[in-house]
Amino acid sequence: VKARAYVHIQALSCIVGSKYCLDGRDEQRAYTVDYRGIFKGRAMAVVRPGTVHEVSAVMAYCSKQGIAVVPQGGNTSLLGGAVPDESGESVVVVLSRLNQVRSIDPENGSATVEAGMTLHAVRELATSVGMLFPLRIGSEGSCQIGGNISTNAGGTAVLRYGNMRDLVLGIEAVLPDGRIWNGLRKLRKDNTGYDLKQLFIGSEGTLGIVTAAVLKLFPMPKSAATAFVALPSADAALKLLGVMRQRLGHSVTTFELMSDEALDLVSSHLNGERLPVDHRGRWCVLAEASSGDSQSELDSALEEALSHGMEQGWVLDASVASNTAQALQFWRLREEISDAQTRTGGSIRCDISVPLSDIPRFIALASDAVRRIAPDSRMVVYGHMGDGNVHFNPLRPSSAGSAEYLGQYETSVTQAVDDIATGLEGSISAEHGVGVAKRDEIFARKSEVECWMAQRVKQALDPYNLLNPGKVLPFTPQQPLASVAAI
Ligand code: LAC
Ligand code: ZN
Numbered sequence: 271v272k273a274r275a276y277v278h279i280q281a282l283s284c285i286v287g288s289k290y291c292l293d294g295r296d297e298q299r300a301y302t303v304d305y306r307g308i309f310k311g312r313a314m315a316v317v318r319p320g321t322v323h324e325v326s327a328v329m330a331y332c333s334k335q336g337i338a339v340v341p342q343g344g345n346t347s348l349l350g351g352a353v354p355d356e357s358g359e360s361v362v363v364v365l366s367r368l369n370q371v372r373s374i375d376p377e378n379g380s381a382t383v384e385a386g387m388t389l390h391a392v393r394e395l396a397t398s399v400g401m402l403f404p405l406r407i408g409s410e411g412s413c414q415i416g417g418n419i420s421t422n423a424g425g426t427a428v429l430r431y432g433n434m435r436d437l438v439l440g441i442e443a444v445l446p447d448g449r450i451w452n453g454l455r456k457l458r459k460d461n462t463g464y465d466l467k468q469l470f471i472g473s474e475g476t477l478g479i480v481t482a483a484v485l486k487l488f489p490m491p492k493s494a495a496t497a498f499v500a501l502p503s504a505d506a507a508l509k510l511l512g513v514m515r516q517r518l519g520h521s522v523t524t525f526e527l528m529s530d531e532a533l534d535l536v537s538s539h540l541n542g543e544r545l546p547v548d549h550r551g552r553w554c555v556l557a558e559a560s561s562g563d564s565q566s567e568l569d570s571a572l573e574e575a576l577s578h579g580m581e582q583g584w585v586l587d588a589s590v591a592s593n594t595a596q597a598l599q600f601w602r603l604r605e606e607i608s609d610a611q612t613r614t615g616g617s618i619r620c621d622i623s624v625p626l627s628d629i630p631r632f633i634a635l636a637s638d639a640v641r642r643i644a645p646d647s648r649m650v651v652y653g654h655m656g657d658g659n660v661h662f663n664p665l666r667p668s669s670a671g672s673a674e675y676l677g678q679y680e681t682s683v684t685q686a687v688d689d690i691a692t693g694l695e696g697s698i699s700a701e702h703g704v705g706v707a708k709r710d711e712i713f714a715r716k717s718e719v720e721c722w723m724a725q726r727v728k729q730a731l732d733p734y735n736l737l738n739p740g741k742v743l744p745f746t747p748q749q750p751l752a753s754v755a756a757i
Contacts, residue, residue, distance in 0.1 A: 275314050278335060282317050282361065285327045290318040290367070301342060301362050302353055305412075306612050309350035309706065312358035313340070320367045322384075322442065322450060322481040329479065330448025332361055338739050339363055339446075341475035343417025344388065346409040348619065349705025351421065351474045351741050360739075365416045368481055372454075376401055379487045380439055380456045385416025385480050392485065401487040404431035408605040416480045422472030424701030426604070429656035430523040430560075431488070433701070434471065440484035441467040446477075446732040456484050469727065474703055475738040477731045491560035493568045494523075496597040497576060498546040499555045499588040504630040506584035507555050507655060510575070511626075514557060517575045521568065524558035525656030526604050527629075532652040535665065536603055539610035546589040546600060555655070556604045558597075607652050608661075616666030616675045617650065620687040624696035626658040632694055633660065639686040640664045644679040659700040662687055684711075704742045713744050 275293075283291040292298050293315050301316045303309065314337070319325045332339050338360035342352045354360045368384040369391070375381070376399045383392055389410040396403040405418060407425035417423075419441070423434045431437065440455040453467050470478050501507050507527055514522050528536075530552055537543050547554065559572055572590065579585035591597035611617040624632045633651060640647055646667035653660040664683055666675035688698040692715060699708050713721055728735075728743055735746055 278331075278337065278361075279315050281331055282315055282328060285331065286317050286319045286324050290320070292316040292318075298362075301345065301364055304347060304350055304353050305345055306348070309353050311354035311356055313354045313362045314359055316362040316364060318364045318367050322368065322444065325363060325365075325368070325444045325479055325481055326448050326450050328361070328363055329444050329446065333447050333734070333736055336734065336736070337361055338736050339479075340738050341365065341416070341420070341479045343385065343414035343420070344409065344412040346413045346417070347421065347705055348621075348702045349699075349707040351703055351705030351738070352417065355706075355740055363479060365414060365479070365481070368416075371395060372482060374399060375456065376487065378456055380484050381487055382440075382454055382456070382482065382484045383415055384482045385414060385419070387415050389413050389415060389418055396487050397490070399487075400490055402490045403437070403485060403487055405434060405437060408608055415483060415485070419471050419480050419483055420473065420475050421703045422701075424654065424657065424659065426524050426526060426654060428654060428659075428701075429525055430520065435468070437486050438467065438471060438483055439486055441470050441480055442482040443470050443478035443480050446734070446737045450481075451478070454482060454484050469731070472703070474705065474742050476728060476742045477737065479737070489562065492562050493565040494558060494560040494597070495565075495568050495572045496556070496558045496591040496600055497572060497588055498591075498600045498603075499557060499576065499579075500547040500549055500551045500586040501553045501555060501584060502551040502586060504553060504633045504655075506551075506579075507553055508627070508630055509582070509584045510555065510557075510579045511656060513578050514559070514572075514575045517578075518559045518561075518568075518571050521559040521561040521563070521571075522557070522656070523560045524556065525654075526556040527652060527655035527660065528554045528556070528604060528607065529649055529651040530554075531648040531665070532607050532650045533603065535614060535648070535650055536607045536610045539606060539613060540602065543603065545603065546591075546596075547587040549587040551586045556600055604652070607650070611650060611663060611665065614665065615672035616670065617663045618665075618676065618680050618683045618687075619702075620662045620684060620691075620698070621653075621659070621700050621702040622662055622687065622691040622696055622698055623657065623659040623700035624691055624694040626656075628694045628696070629655055629658060629660065632690060632696065633662070635690045636662055636687045639690060640683055643682050643686060644675070646670070647679075647683075654701070657700075658696075688715075706741060709740075709742060710744060
């Protein structure tokens with residue numbers, strides 16, 4: 271086995287250069303373990319190709335040799351979708367060196383970029399031509415466009431601009447046999463058959479390796495207004511959102527809900543940072559509006575919506591940021607929650623969505639269910655309420671150890687929370703995807719016909735199960751090459 275691996279490593283080094291073919295355990299670690307240190311795999315080699323042709327050559331070689339390939343972007347996945355399994359037999363293909371801007375066309379409202387550009391770099395690129403690339407997630411400094419596409423990333427501007435799927439016009443991908451598909455179209459209309467790029471969006475690298483994409487750019491809003499609001503209940507938050515949408519229409523860009531336990535956690539993580547509101551209820555909301563109108567028009571529309579909320583008793587207190595620095599301070603309280611959880615340890619992470627109107631009901635039912643199973647849990651609940659999506663993440667009481675709490679409750683709490691979401695016709699993975707962590711549970715909950723269709727798509731594009739095996743779909747052992755040849 272060792273001799274065989276040696277031959278493969280030599281061949282891969284010839285393609286990408288020995289400097290970019292890592293075979294030592296230590297130098298591989300940043301790519302074989304996820305950033306939270308929860309999913310730990312091993313690889314035969316980690317390769318870092320510099321061009322799409324090198325990606326293609328690596329994939330063609332691995333395909334001929336029957337070697338599994340795990341594509342990886344910024345390695346910020348929460349569900350283990352981007353790291354290899356423990357067999358040590360797969361090759362991790364890291365896209366970070368494919369980080370060039372291929373072209374930018376402000377008049378068409380599009381930019382063609384390679385998969386390894388960080389989201390931050392793409393947002394800066396758009397800004398440099400006076401435009402906006404609206405995807406916004408906390409990991410923007412590390413996560414990469416290819417990963418954003420492969421996981422159909424969501425985040426905090428979906429309410430206004432949609433998920434990643436809505437932001438992609440075209441794709442270039444390397445297929446499991448190594449061929450390159452150039453689907454880098456810059457069109458807003460193209461009804462010429464199956465929309466094949468959709469197969470690569472959200473399929474977590476199981477059907478092809480995304481190497482470049484044409485992204486939509488938007489006019490940069492002229493004004494933005496950010497509010498931090500305290501509310502007595504999730505139901506009040508729903509009502510406030512309704513009023514904001516009535517008064518501000520499409521300008522409502524962000525509507526993020528946070529429970530008091532989530533805010534306690536993040537504020538201690540930020541060394542006791544004070545909240546922008548004096549009167550705290552059970553919940554807070556970070557709301558942002560942005561538009562092409564003047565700042566004063568936007569401000570007064572937001573103030574009106576908040577005053578109306580106060581009169582109705584839905585709003586207990588509200589603070590509107592008076593400058594960008596203050597807005598960023600509000601944002602930090604929201605965006606640091608996930609990291610605060612990672613550092614604290616002992617979070618059961620459920621990422622659910624239900625029809626927006628059912629969010630308060632979901633939260634009430636799920637909180638009751640968790641209290642029955644694990645009574646002292648802290649209800650760290652936060653997320654993208656405007657999209658009907660909350661991260662419902664019960665946290666260990668401070669008296670309990672992380673491993674102890676997770677060992678005792680993770681499975682039963684997850685099942686209970688997911689059952690409630692399912693009962694409300696919701697999703698048990700709204701934006702974090704499948705990876706390995708959610709794979710079996712998701713498949714067990716889907717209908718036979720849906721599982722059949724997914725398996726057939728996989729078989730059609732990747733008949734030998736070489737691309738990211740064991741992710742998204744139930745694990746099926748790889749076919750040996752002998753039977754491959756016979757097919
Ligand atoms: C967030 C990540 C965890 O919303 O999805 O912060
Ligand atoms: Zn989120």
